[in-house]
Amino acid sequence: MPKGPERTRVVSELRELYEGGISIRGIASVTDWSYSTVHRLLTEAGTVFRPVGGGSTGRPQPPAGGSG
DSSP states (O other), X not given: OOOTHHHHHHHHHHXXXXXXXXXXXXXXXXXXXXXXXXHHHHHHTTOOOOOSSOSOOSOOOOOTTOOO
């Protein structure tokens, strides 16, 4: 794990990847770091995390405002 200015640069790059749409697991895979390490570094960077799950269940949603 890098330290000092190199760590700051790496953490910033990880945040850019995550905010660009890559999952934490995806980042962990390409960096060969654990999920928890990537999550900790993203937290350190002040990252706002996406909701867990991310996908639709495939069921149609009712129209906004309901019926009537």
